[in-house]
Amino acid sequence: MSFYEEHILPHLIGAACGAKPITKQREKVVPAAEGRVLEIGMGAGPNLRFYDPSKVTHLWGLEPSLGMRRKARKAVEASPVAVEFIDLPGEEIPLEDNSVDTVVLTYTLCTIPGAVEAVKGMRRVLKPGGKLLFSEHGAAPDESVARWQRRIEPIWKPIGGGCHLTRNIPDLIRQGGFEIEQMDMMYLPNTPRPMGFNYWGSAV
Template sequence: MSFYEDRILPHIIDRACSMGQVMKLRSHVVPNAKGTVLEVGMGSAINLQFYNPDQVDLVYGLEPSEGMRRKAQPNLSRSPVKVEWLDLPGEKIPLADNSVDTVLLTFTLCTIPDWHAALLQMKRVLKPGGELLFLEHGESHEHSVRTWQHRITPGWKKLAGGCHLNRHIADLIREAGFDIVELENLYVPKTPKIAGYIYKGRAVNPA
């Protein structure tokens, strides 16, 4: 891992992902988590403040970046719920089959290299009927915005830790075998459209 990826990028990502409007969206999604939770791409742990301790028994925080885990320490110290780190990438989830009640994805699928393998791993560990809660940015429904997203992504992902602007999040989730039962699309206010088109919703593991 380069100095940029370990020491600089975590601060950039944390700042970008903790803006006021983004935090408001997180506050709408995270409290729905229940039971044993797997948060994929926990990052700096900025979601922890939104978990409901009366509903959550344990949060497994999957985060392969040492820099992000280091950045998360202040939030971990204030966490209202118990957290256990898993320091492997999303494609390698070290949990048993059918072992979690909720999987949480917030601004994560854009960066996972093999998103399909990662989603299949999430489906494997999620109990039948368990919920996948997601808040992700991705491919816009507007042709003009999509065009720029596809043009910019090759260079953007080199600077933004592998982040893709042009992934159709809902299609990826469906392709992995989840049933989407709730979906809202919107642009984050005061954010460039190429990076601010949001997929917010809930999917169920039908297996």
């Protein structure tokens, strides 16, 4: 990875993903995780404080960026649950079939190049009856906002580590083999609308 990706981008992502509106979204989904948990794109560990140690028996944190894993050290040390890092991309989950009870996916699907392939991998490792908990930003339903998303995205992607603004998150989850059982949507407050349309919920 480049100097920017390893030393500058982690700080920019950490600041953006630690914003108050996004933190509130994390708090809505992460505490529902239970059993053996796989978090995709753990980043600097902003979800760690929201895991319930009485419900989580093991936590894998998949994070391919060395810079982000370095930045996660303090969060990992303070985590209520132990973390086992996996330093591979989201399309390469080195876990056995049917070995995970919960997959947690927060503000990550926008950056994974092979998004559908990655979601299929999440489905493969989930046990029957397991859940995918997600909170992601993506394509807005209002054409005026969507138009700005399409305009901004080519400039935004290299700055934001490959972040897409126009991905239809529910479609990607369904294409990966999941059925969405519950989902809410809204524009996050105090967030630019092209970056702030949020989907969150669970899928099986």
